[in-house]
Amino acid sequence: YALPCHIIRYRLNNLFSPSRYLCHSSFLIAHSFGRRMLYPGSVYLLQKAMRPMLQQGQARLVEECEGQRNKLVACDGNEIDTMFVDRRRVGGMQGQTLVICCEGNAGFYEVGCMNTPLEGGYSVLGWNHPGFAGSTGVPFPQNEANAMDVVIQFAVHRLGFNLRDIMVYAWSIGGFTASWAVMSYPEIQAVVLDASFDDLLPLALKVMPDSWRPLVTHTVRQYMNLNNADQLCKYQGPVLLIRRTKDEIITTTGPEDIMSNRGNDLLLKLLQFRYPKVMTDDGVRAVRAWLGASNPLEEASVYSSYEVDDDWCTSVLQSYQSERGQFFPWSVGKRPQLDSTLNDEYSHLGLLTCPPSLHRLSLCTCL
Template identity: 55%
Template sequence: MASLRRCIFGPQLYRIHAQQDALGHEYQPSVLERQGNNVVRIISLCWSFSYYTSPFLLAYLYRKNYFSYEGMLGIGKVVGTVLPILAFALCIRGIGRYTNEEYCSFLALLESAKVNDSQELKKKLQFYDFEFSHWPTDFRWNDISGDKSKIKSSLLNWPNPRQAASSGSLLSRLAGMPMQFLSYTVMHTVGRMLIYPGHTPLFNTLVWPALIEGRAKLFENNGAVRSKLIARDGNEIDIVVIDKRNKESSHGNKLVICCEGNAGFYEVGCLVSPLEAKYSVLGWNHPGFGGSTGKPFPENEANAVDVVIQYAIHRLGFELKDIILFAWSIGGYTASIAAKEYPDIGGVILDATFDDLVPLAIPKMPEFMSSLVVHSIRNYMNLNVFDHLCKYPGPIRLIRRSRDEVITTSLTPDIATNRANNLLLKLFENRYPKLMDEDTVKVLWQYMQAPDQLTALSFYETYEVEDSACQRVMQDYVLRHSGSFPMLIGDKDLQSVTRVQLVLYLAGKYMSDFDATHCTPLPSLLFDMPWSVQEDSFDTDMD
């Protein structure tokens, strides 16, 4: 009976990866297990749909008088019917697994790995792709050795919307309660689903076959290793590592940590670009995505990326200077948090990333909802990339999609309204404040709004920009002063033309264009390390 009970409540098994002479293959459940799984899945999807549409569903039930005594009896009958069906489905699923030799062998290995905590058993477990909630824990946020200062205590003091709402006078708090309640309800249901669709059970179900196939390729073709990390908030973070150190790769000693978009997963996301460029890579799924648990609120995102970096430092043994953060789209937010918390990290590459979520959200919603949109985002989903990125002193590279249709404020793809432009401008105003006067800002905007590459290059000819001359000016400043930010280069002794030349030169170093739409995979040839004026100056000085 104990074995049968473990089969009833055991994990789903999806695939057995290739090992030695055995070919990889999909796990084949019996008829009983398959039918039981279908029933459980349907009930789970119905519950998830009800949860995310609860504001509309509750309003409908209220209008139909379901909150009366008779209505509640009707709801109780529905629940009383569903629960026995669910129990029966679980039982027949368990019987089907109990009679399947392949499943029983897997379950015995899993139970042994949980009890013995043996690395050899965990290594064998890597050949099985199964329900991640049953995966043994590999690392916790406080499992560190050596430099304990690398625990980020600042994340414990993440801004709390409830604390912000409780500030101010009693009258103002009472007046703001309806908006606060509405913002909370919207952002914890429909709003979060619109911003992070990848965390919804329905979306996960739709892409699940692609995720299994993607993991199979990572494991069988690239030697990936999967692990479970426990973040500070208790969420389980699903990660995969492909370590190319000590292999035939000139880039293997650098680890690229990939932060995916709002519907991206490490199995099918931006991890491919640095992987094909021969770097060591670490992919992880947002809270609520794939095997990761939780919900992708900013504080959960911060805790997730923090434990990922802790794992890279203390378990994988990478130095911070050898870690690169690579983010696509909304993943730029978590990358900016990590960059702020770990200022010694080697570099940040942001692909198709915006500066702030609010300017993007307002045009995509009805005008009468503007106040609600701003209040909801600022209080519960304040994805302000620049606020965090400006506190990172290291090298940064922005990749702008010239036909991006997602991070533009216009209804059609328009490079002039791409929010990467605003991110670059704010970054320059923060790092090179004395270069950014009225004339240079005007020229920079014109340069960023150029409709094609040929028009953009014409600015270099018009203002006679010479890379070697600009490089010497920057290097001379670094050698005479320092390379720390803000750099006060651009005093009155520099002519206005020279300031414009330097801004255009820096724009070419910080941002590169990719002629593609938002979701086009980035070719590995375009995956380059960010430019650093400090390293540039050091290399020249050594020469």
Template identity: 65%
Template sequence: MAKLLSCVLGPRLYRVHRPRAPGAAGGAPGGPQGGNGAGSERGEPAWDSYYQPRGLEKHTDSVLALASVLWSISYYASPLAVFYLYRKGLLTMSRVVPLSHCVATLGLLLAGVACLRGLGRWSNPQYLEFIAALEESHRSGTPEAKRKLGLYTFDFRSWPVDFRWDSAGPAWGGSRAVPLLRDPPRPRGGSRGLLGALRKLPCALVRLLLAHTLGRRMLFPGSVRLLQRALLPTLLQGQARLVEQFGGQRAKLVACDGNEIDAMVIDRRGRDPRGDTLVICCEGNAGFYEVGCLSTPLEAGYSVLGWNHPGFGGSTGVPLPQSEANAMDVVMRFALQHLNFAPPNIVLYAWSIGGFTATWAAMSYPDVGGLVLDASFDDLVPLALKVLPRSWRDLVTQTVREHLNLNNAEQLCRYQGPVLLVRRTKDEIITTTVPDDIASNRGNDLLLKLLQHRYPKVMADEGLRAVWEWLEAATPEEESSVLRGCAPDEGWCQEQLKAFAGDRSPPFPWSLGEELSPAQRRQLALYLAQKHLQNFEASHCTPLPPQAFRLPWVL
């Protein structure tokens, strides 16, 4: 009976992965061993490993899946439904009570269907083997038990915890939230005290409601469950590829706010010339590590660590700035404390909105080896104003600043290490005027803010104008025309930078540039811009090829 109850309450099983060959089996995350999956990294097709439920389990699974989809649709449509019922006068006690009885009856029917599904699982030896592996992993937690469990893909809620944020002792004063950069409080107006607070309360509630309904879903569409259900077959294929071909190890990380973060690590130390460098990947607003930017450094030969935003895939919670930073914190701790990578051997790689968590990690863990931001932006406010009605300008600005403040440039300027920005020349998402207008690409603003912070004397007047002209060049021909007038002398520029830095590695901002002529400032400004920015001729969502991925420039 205990086994039957485990089958009733057990998670849904999706795939059973082919065991890796003994000579190629990877070690548990944290060791330098690691290994390729069966088929290795030779490009062989992944084994078709979908779990095949039997008749009773298959049909009951379909019923429960349909009920889950209908529940999701009713959840998103509930405000409109309540408004309609209210207008029709149907929200009366005499009508609500019978409706509640119907809901309770439906719940009992679905519970009965779940019991029948458990009976079908109980008769399937493959599911019984999976349940035994899951229970053993929860009970013992040994590397061998986790290795066996890693051969299954199932509902991540039942995966055992691999790492907690406080495993090596709490930081941030034991707080349940990591520190974020906050805007200084605005000066109060004429109304103070309780009366002033009451007057501001309706507007504050509107901003809160807007941020947690429309705003959050527009900012992170990948958190919408209906979209995730539609993408599930693709995500399962992507995860099978990481596990079977690359020897990926899945892990559950618990952040300081209690959210469970779904992560995937592929450790290539000792097996690849670039494997000693770990690239931590931060996905976009509809990206998942299974099919996202993780593939770029992975195929380039690096060790990689991918993770899903809160509310994405197997991760719990909702994607808001605070929960995003909390998730990134536990990912960094996992890489440093559990995987035992040294900070200089860690590179942060982010695509699009992932720039927020990557710049937060660079700011909070300043010893990391570098930061690569692909198709990212400096600030969310200009992009939010672009897509929402102009009459909402003040409301949108205040809502973003209070609840959805992705201040990438401000965080980036707190980091002293190497930085590379990848700008898409045909980007249609982070431009603020017409699509593909390279002059309004917010990546330009991100570069300028970084250079003006680090080299304020070089980026004054002539230097700033020269970089702007270079950034506005829409074609390679226009770019060559700009550089023809004042082409940087690479040897001279390096001499100036090395002479100023010497052996002391002074922190930014530097005072370099005061003694230079206007022409020399132009040269040095263009040289620094070219070293910090890489153009990629593509649209926003085109994957970055592995051959285009490079580590940031180091003086």
């Protein structure tokens, strides 16, 4: 039996169509070198080289900090390796708060950011990405979200913490799972994002040839869509962003160009969502000027040049919160267009919200 020529021609055209080629190429890239570039900690050779260090770090957490190691099974079947240090009996008020740590793309709880909250006296729960050290699977976004979900469920149902007593602390790419956590569990007390970014796509385009732009865009959006800003904007609680001014990982040009740091875009998107009437063109311009300062002295100079009245701005925000409630977005800043003086005053509100939301560190990012 022979197919008619027009059917054969149609099937051949469909087989080699640009859209089908794009889909197949994206799949191959994402599941080969793309995933390994994004999460080098999942590469076996790196894990083998770090094994003595990881074993030593794990032993220290167990022996010196009385850490408890647990394996959790996520809904996709992946086993997630975790370490819990309980400070509820000896840590005072801080010990009653659990800090869940989300590591970077080559970070492991054994040698990662758990040390920071431990030094502060908090109870801490660390975990490894799927495919990292003792965790199984591969670290695609859905697998990452599933891992974060089972970690939170474990903290609540087995460790006995209330969501309001949990904070999430994330390093670099860990901002994806952290922002997913607070989006999915809005009762969480607060989130701290250190050296994180708003969206993976601009960073992916930076390291790939310009001719690959359509392919990179499709691959990221289809398989590696780390949309931190979108997720963070769905959270109503306190947010602290830590920006590293010498960061070479999350800048789109270089660490010397501080305005190319994608942490700036994360802050701007958060402020634009929470205070849309304040973050007009004037408000955005003022915040960008503050973000572009190269040191704390320049920050203070920008702040003073706008003649920000801290007391007035604070009273406006507190008054709005007491009268309207605290759910974002706020309509504070809505004013008559003809009153230019009031427009200037309200544009200062954007500057006032920056220092409590963003902390500067004159450091680079380490994987």
